[in-house]
Amino acid sequence: MQIKDTGLRFSPITIVLHWLIAATVAIMVWLGLSAGQLEAGAAKAELIRLHSTLGTVLFVVASYRLWARLTSYHPLPVGSPNPIEVMISRSVAVALALAPVLLPLDGWLAMSAAGDVVWLPGGIALPAIVGPNAEVEYVAKLLHKIGAYAFLAGLALHIFGALKxxxxxxxxxxxxxxxKRVEL
Ligand code: HEM
Ligand code: HEM
Structure with missing residues (x-):
């Protein structure tokens, strides 16, 4: 099986991970936005627990994907697109590959600073990166919000490009x- 992308085609691993990460991101956004709308309490804590645990799994898969993306050739675009569009779409795709690595790190910082525990699958507690600190919590949550909305804007552009x-x-x-196997 082709493990890495080449200049001619994506590997099956890239294709499976692309759609797996896309589906997980959709669930993450839904959980994050739902938690954001609730007042502090048991329901909000449960949504954040699901959001953060799933986010740690996403972090591992997305880190592998980012590494594979940066260390492989990228398949040539299909057809003969405008070079400016190719540069924009590739920059957006790299930002989309980076976001599910950075957002979980920032989420971990925000939860550590809030004194909350991030639970890994299997109920293992992730150690806190920093001790409780209201200012760090505020900045990390703000960055998480800005990052998540910027990510969604990039994703909208990416989906628009795919549909176009x-x-x-x-x-x-x-x-x-x-x-689909496409001959270039
Ligand atoms: C409905 C949602 C999505 C659609 C329709 C879609 C569509 C596509 C298509 C058609 C390509 C191939 C572009 C090419 O041939 O150069 C692509 C590549 C890519 N997409 Fe998406 N995408 C979606 C969601 C996402 C999400 C959520 C992410 C990131 C979290 C993402 C990240 C990437 C990346 C990084 C690439 C470059 C290939 C790679 O290195 O994996 N996409 N996408
Ligand atoms: C790709 C991964 C992630 C995405 C796309 C994402 C997205 C979001 C979104 C859209 C929100 C709602 C922002 C708002 O409007 O207030 C949110 C909130 C939040 N996320 Fe994430 N997130 C990700 C990963 C994580 C991880 C891994 C953690 C923890 C380890 C985390 C912790 C939090 C926390 C604590 C909140 C604030 C909830 C609140 O206090 O209202 N996130 N996230």
């Missing part, structure tokens, strides 16, 4: 990310 390629330019960019 599929429905307007009518090329195989999206089908290639769904596993």
């Amino acid at each position: 390629n599929h429905f307007v330019l009518r090329n195989d960019t999206l089908k290639r990310m769904l596993g």
